[in-house]
Amino acid sequence: MRRKWPKPNDVEESFLVATYRSGRWGRFDGGGMVEKFEKDFAEYHQAKYGVAVFNATIGLMLAYMSLDLSFGDYFVVPSYTFIATATAGVVIGLKPVFVDIDFDTLTIDTNNLAEILERDKENKIKLVVPVHFAGNPSEMDLVIKISRDHNAYVVEDAAQAQGSEYRGRKVGAIGDMGVFSFQSSKLMTAGEGGIIVTNNENYYEKLWSIHHAGRSMDGRWYEHVRIGLNARMLEFQAAILLPQLWSLDQTLLKIRRNASIIYEELSNEESLYIHKIPRHVKTNHYFIPISIEEKFYGKLTKEKIVEKMREKGFSIVEGYKMPLYKQQAFYEERWGLPIDEYKNTYNPNAEKACRLTMWIPHYELLEDEEYVIKYVRTLKEVVKDLLR
Ligand SMILES: Cc1ncc(COP(=O)(O)O)c(C=O)c1O
Numbered sequence: 597m598r599r600k601w602p603k604p605n606d607v608e609e610s611f612l613v614a615t616y617r618s619g620r621w622g623r624f625d626g627g628g629m630v631e632k633f634e635k636d637f638a639e640y641h642q643a644k645y646g647v648a649v650f651n652a653t654i655g656l657m658l659a660y661m662s663l664d665l666s667f668g669d670y671f672v673v674p675s676y677t678f679i680a681t682a683t684a685g686v687v688i689g690l691k692p693v694f695v696d697i698d699f700d701t702l703t704i705d706t707n708n709l710a711e712i713l714e715r716d717k718e719n720k721i722k723l724v725v726p727v728h729f730a731g732n733p734s735e736m737d738l739v740i741k742i743s744r745d746h747n748a749y750v751v752e753d754a755a756q757a758q759g760s761e762y763r764g765r766k767v768g769a770i771g772d773m774g775v776f777s778f779q780s781s782k783l784m785t786a787g788e789g790g791i792i793v794t795n796n797e798n799y800y801e802k803l804w805s806i807h808h809a810g811r812s813m814d815g816r817w818y819e820h821v822r823i824g825l826n827a828r829m830l831e832f833q834a835a836i837l838l839p840q841l842w843s844l845d846q847t848l849l850k851i852r853r854n855a856s857i858i859y860e861e862l863s864n865e866e867s868l869y870i871h872k873i874p875r876h877v878k879t880n881h882y883f884i885p886i887s888i889e890e891k892f893y894g895k896l897t898k899e900k901i902v903e904k905m906r907e908k909g910f911s912i913v914e915g916y917k918m919p920l921y922k923q924q925a926f927y928e929e930r931w932g933l934p935i936d937e938y939k940n941t942y943n944p945n946a947e948k949a950c951r952l953t954m955w956i957p958h959y960e961l962l963e964d965e966e967y968v969i970k971y972v973r974t975l976k977e978v979v980k981d982l983l984r
Pocket of ligand 1: 651652653654677678680681727753755756776777778779788789790
């Protein structure tokens with residue numbers, strides 16, 4: 597099958613070549629692409645500040661490091677997410693507590709979040725990380741209210757949510773800060789890349805410092821005021837990302853138009869469950885999640901559907917196959933994690949999504965209307981054939 601994403605284009609290529617020829621390849625070589633990208637990306641997402649980094653895993657780690665947290669503190673993450681949401685905290689001594697998702701939106705279940713924080717009588721939980729899964733914004737008003745009542749910070753894992761909106765506001769800087777990814781499959785990509793956005797100057801200065809070996813903005817080259825890393829984005833990454841940012845609205849327009857064809861075509865499919873997009877949010881449709889209706893499970897499995905679609909030249913993604921608390925990584929003794937708690941954790945909705953939910957990738961929506969209609973009708977055919 598031909599490689600569908602990323603799609604090279606002349607504008608990005610010319611930016612990339614110009615950056616290469618300039619010899620200014622790192623942000624402190626006197627380039628300017630990274631700084632420009634930080635400014636424009638933050639502004640687009642209605643945030644005052646941005647710190648660009650080389651991927652979002654490190655971006656999440658920096659975000660957690662910039663908060664006033666101590667070794668051994670707990671933080672809440674959904675069990676239905678990419679593992680980095682949790683591991684970025686583990687490597688700096690934090691302990692994840694896994695919260696369930698709402699099956700309709702596949703984002704954090706705020707009732708379960710409230711229960712978890714209510715149970716935490718000793719206030720060990722200091723941070724909550726809602727994930728805007730598939731670009732669908734989490735229920736931020738409630739997440740923030742519940743978290744603040746418990747004196748917990750809120751970091752948005754917006755890795756998948758470039759351009760998504762919650763109640764008319766772009767996601768990312770609704771909580772204390774948010775982290776976006778530009779890894780290969782994302783809607784904006786440089787192969788790898790990430791950015792942290794925030795409206796808080798204090799966090800910004802800390803993030804900038806940590807991503808730059810712990811230097812301070814007004815300090816000297818060999819003065820380090822805190823423990824930091826080198827997490828700086830390359831000029832090449834920013835050179836490719838800038839034109840993508842400038843055309844993001846156009847990209848979203850196309851994706852959203854084509855997504856409505858998919859939703860319309862699938863609306864009467866008895867064997868498939870179409871997840872809800874609340875009226876007060878706007879997703880970027882990084883993925884369109886669709887699930888097999890429980891009673892058709894067996895004849896229909898995501899593996900079978902994915903394979904049949906692939907045979908016909910179309911992509912659909914199997915998605916996460918186990919909730920995070922079942923991942924062997926969290927059972928490694930060295931991290932001092934609450935392994936017994938993980939053994940006893942059971943998030944029914946995350947389990948259900950792992951069994952039944954597939955994802956239509958955004959790049960299948962970047963084609964013309966005719967293609968999208970062919971895509972969705974093929975999907976319906978595949979399902980029908982499997983049910984025979
Ligand atoms: C929800 C989520 N969080 C974090 C990440 C980590 O991003 P990166 O691959 O840029 O490190 C990803 C994706 O890759 C993701 O989907």
